[in-house]
Amino acid sequence: xxxxxxxxxxxxxxxxxxxxxxxxxxxxxxxxxxxxxxxxxxxxxxxxxxxxxxxxxxxxxxxxxxxxxxxxxxxxxxxxxxxxxxxxxxxxxxxxxxxxxxxxxxxxxxxxxxxxxxxxxxxxxxxxxxxxxxxxxxxxxxxxxxxxxxxxxxxxxxxxxxxxxxxxxxxxxxxxxxxxxxxxxxxxxxxxxxxxxxxxxxxxxxxxxxxxxxxxxxxxxxxxxxxxxxxxxxxxxxxxxxxxxxxxxxxxx
Amino acid sequence: xxxxxxxxxxxxxxxxxxxxxxxxxxxxxxxxxxxxxxxxxxxxxxxxxxxxxxxxxxxxxxxxxxxxxxxxxxxxxxxxxxxxxxxxxxxxxxxxxxxxxxxxxxxxxxxxxxxxxxxxxxxxxxxxxxxxxxxxxxxxxxxxxxxxxxxxxxxxxxxxxxxxxxxxxxxxxxxxxxxxxxxxxxxxxxxxxxxxxxxxxxxxxxxxxxxxxxxxxxxxxxxxxxxxxxxxxxxxxxxxxxxxxxxxxxxxxxxxxxxxxxxxxxxxxxxxxxxxxxxxxxxxxxxx
Numbered sequence: 001x002x003x004x005x006x007x008x009x010x011x012x013x014x015x016x017x018x019x020x021x022x023x024x025x026x027x028x029x030x031x032x033x034x035x036x037x038x039x040x041x042x043x044x045x046x047x048x049x050x051x052x053x054x055x056x057x058x059x060x061x062x063x064x065x066x067x068x069x070x071x072x073x074x075x076x077x078x079x080x081x082x083x084x085x086x087x088x089x090x091x092x093x094x095x096x097x098x099x100x101x102x103x104x105x106x107x108x109x110x111x112x113x114x115x116x117x118x119x120x121x122x123x124x125x126x127x128x129x130x131x132x133x134x135x136x137x138x139x140x141x142x143x144x145x146x147x148x149x150x151x152x153x154x155x156x157x158x159x160x161x162x163x164x165x166x167x168x169x170x171x172x173x174x175x176x177x178x179x180x181x182x183x184x185x186x187x188x189x190x191x192x193x194x195x196x197x198x199x200x201x202x203x204x205x206x207x208x209x210x211x212x213x214x215x216x217x218x219x220x221x222x223x224x225x226x227x228x229x230x231x232x233x234x235x236x237x238x239x240x241x242x243x244x245x246x247x248x249x250x251x252x253x
Numbered sequence: 254x255x256x257x258x259x260x261x262x263x264x265x266x267x268x269x270x271x272x273x274x275x276x277x278x279x280x281x282x283x284x285x286x287x288x289x290x291x292x293x294x295x296x297x298x299x300x301x302x303x304x305x306x307x308x309x310x311x312x313x314x315x316x317x318x319x320x321x322x323x324x325x326x327x328x329x330x331x332x333x334x335x336x337x338x339x340x341x342x343x344x345x346x347x348x349x350x351x352x353x354x355x356x357x358x359x360x361x362x363x364x365x366x367x368x369x370x371x372x373x374x375x376x377x378x379x380x381x382x383x384x385x386x387x388x389x390x391x392x393x394x395x396x397x398x399x400x401x402x403x404x405x406x407x408x409x410x411x412x413x414x415x416x417x418x419x420x421x422x423x424x425x426x427x428x429x430x431x432x433x434x435x436x437x438x439x440x441x442x443x444x445x446x447x448x449x450x451x452x453x454x455x456x457x458x459x460x461x462x463x464x465x466x467x468x469x470x471x472x473x474x475x476x477x478x479x480x481x482x483x484x485x486x487x488x489x490x491x492x493x494x495x496x497x498x499x500x501x502x503x504x505x506x507x508x509x510x511x512x513x514x515x516x517x518x519x520x521x522x523x524x525x526x527x528x529x530x531x532x533x534x535x536x537x538x539x540x541x
Contacts, residue, residue: 008376009383033402087286087297094298095305101519103481106493106512109500113508114322189392196394197485213398221398229391236390 035218043219044226053208060191060204061231063119067126068187072180075131079138079179080168100132104190108197117201122194129190130183137179141172174250177243184239188232205231324506332506333513336495342514349484349491352411353476359412360419361472367420368427368468385424393418393479397486406487411480418479422471430464431457466533470526477519492518 017037023029024036047053082089082096108125115121145168153167169176195206205227212220306326312318313325336342367385370377397414404410434457442456458465484493492514499507 008379012380012384090297091301094295095301098302098516098520101523102512102516103478103519105478105482105485106496106515108485109496109508110505110512113500113505185392189394192392193394193482196397197482209398213401216402218399218402221402225391225395225399228395232392233390 032216033218035222040219040222043217044223047220047223056203056205056208057227057231059202060195060206061235063122063204064126064187064191064235067123067191068130068184070123071127071130071187072134072183074127075134075179075183076138076169076176078131079135079176080142080164080172082135083139083142083172084168096135104129104186105193105197108194112198117198119202122191122198122202125194126187126190129186133182133186134176134179137175137177137182138172141175141179142168144175145171173247177247181236181239181243184235185232188228188235192228321503321505324504324509328506329509329513332504332510336510336514342495345490345492345495346514346518349480349493352408352415352491353473353480355412356415356419356476356480357472360416360476361423361469363416364420364423364468364472365427368424369431371424372428372431389421389425393421393475394482397483401487410487411483414483415476415479418475419472422475423468426464426468426471427461430461430468433464434460463534466530470530473522473526477522481515 020034021037024031024034078092078096082093107128108121111121111125115124149167149171153163158166191204192206195202195204196210199207199210205224209221209224209228212218212224309323310326313320313323333342367381371382371385372378393414396417397410400410400413404413438456438460439452442452447455480491481493484491485497488494488497492511495514496508496511499505499511
């Protein structure tokens with residue numbers, strides 16, 4: 001039964017691959033445009049042993065993780081502030097929600113005007129892309145802290161620090177985790193996007209792909225696309241694992 | 254005064270009387286809270302933007318920051334007005350709106366069909382869902398270079414890229430909405446001997462409506478983000494192009510004006526969809 005399901009899942013990809021192979025092998029299409037699968041495999045082979053490629057992947061991942069980390073810290077801080085203080089929410093909340101509506105990539109030209117084309121603009125951009133979902137998650141999490149819990153904290157005469165670290169953050173953890181997961185996805189999109197848009201500056205997976213496009217190297221573009229997807233889902237996988245480990249004490253609903 | 258303090262219950266864990274300094278802080282906080290409440294929600298929300306605007310005006314008047322980096326607010330406003338009166342803004346907005354519209358139409362119908370198919374047919378789910386889940390992990394941006402090769406950099410590129418961004422949330426939410434319909438509802442339909450169209454219109458669609466709407470909302474937002482990205486990357490018209498143009502001409506006022514337009518449209522889309530959702534859901538009486 002298990003075997004059967006797996007077979008059915010692989011049918012469509014296998015059929016598409018066969019179709020692709022037939023198209024190119026029979027010469028029905030322009031093979032410069034629709035490249036044969038064999039060529040993609042060959043380019044993948046040479047790319048995977050090329051240190052330049054790994055360097056680019058490493059650069060992108062480092063950019064992604066550091067931008068994500070700063071955005072996540074900022075987002076948790078802002079979300080807790082907005083959630084716990086009613087007047088902070090009134091003063092900052094509307095501005096935050098209005099700025100959130102500026103489509104993310106529209107920030108990039110302005111950021112590159114201010115910070116130049118180097119790492120600075122990209123990092124701030126990635127951090128910004130993480131900030132929104134994490135702030136929203138932390139805010140919702142704080143708002144979900146029940147009155148009973150707050151009363152227990154009051155009975156125990158918790159200090160401010162204790163309230164933050166023993167009450168608010170643990171109680172808000174599931175929503176913060178959801179926000180962080182969303183933030184991780186959008187940080188990766190922002191990383192690749194900023195590398196596409198600022199392709200002539202810096203080094204990264206996105207730069208390699210855009211250069212492949214300029215050189216009409218379709219094989220390299222496909223390999224790069226796959227690499228983007230694989231690195232992205234790897235990051236998500238690791239994050240999900242950390243989340244499970246960190247939140248194992250939470251009762252499952 | 255003394256009598257009152259004697260009357261008050263003296264509890265063992267009562268906090269010590271506040272220090273004068275703490276009392277001052279508390280008073281200031283209360284005053285701020287009262288001020289914020291008195292101002293009302295809208296007004297208090299305007300405080301921060303007005304402060305930023307004041308700082309921005311002063312910074313550009315005193316030339317703290319070079320003009321190439323920070324345009325004067327008056328200049329940005331003037332640019333916006335010029336864009337409006339010359340009709341350029343409407344022209345570019347029209348291009349962007351038609352791209353989003355076509356993509357929502359194409360991507361939305363594919364997503365709806367796919368979602369319904371996956372939800373209703375076990376076979377289709379077994380064959381297609383694993384592949385779909387893998388493909389939906391890939392960010393839309395990753396597709397763009399490949400699409401440029403196949404579709405060039407004209408309308409076909411924008412519409413195909415934005416459509417891909419629309420298909421994923423519509424499919425997933427349609428599937429989720431239909432899957433989560435309580436079996437009891439379907440049984441009632443069976444008892445009443447509903448024909449398939451009746452089942453669709455009277456049971457499936459109303460029950461899945463909240464999820465379908467979530468899909469639409471996510472799709473519009475995704476489409477809007479992808480539109481701006483594609484227009485920044487390869488375009489010669491549209492709101493995203495306004496920003497690129499401003500960047501190339503080293504006119505930060507045009508960049509800022511473009512961002513304001515994009516933000517305002519985002520706000521309108523979000524608010525409009527939220528209102529529509531509430532209206533469509535008004536027949537629902539939530540228990541909580």
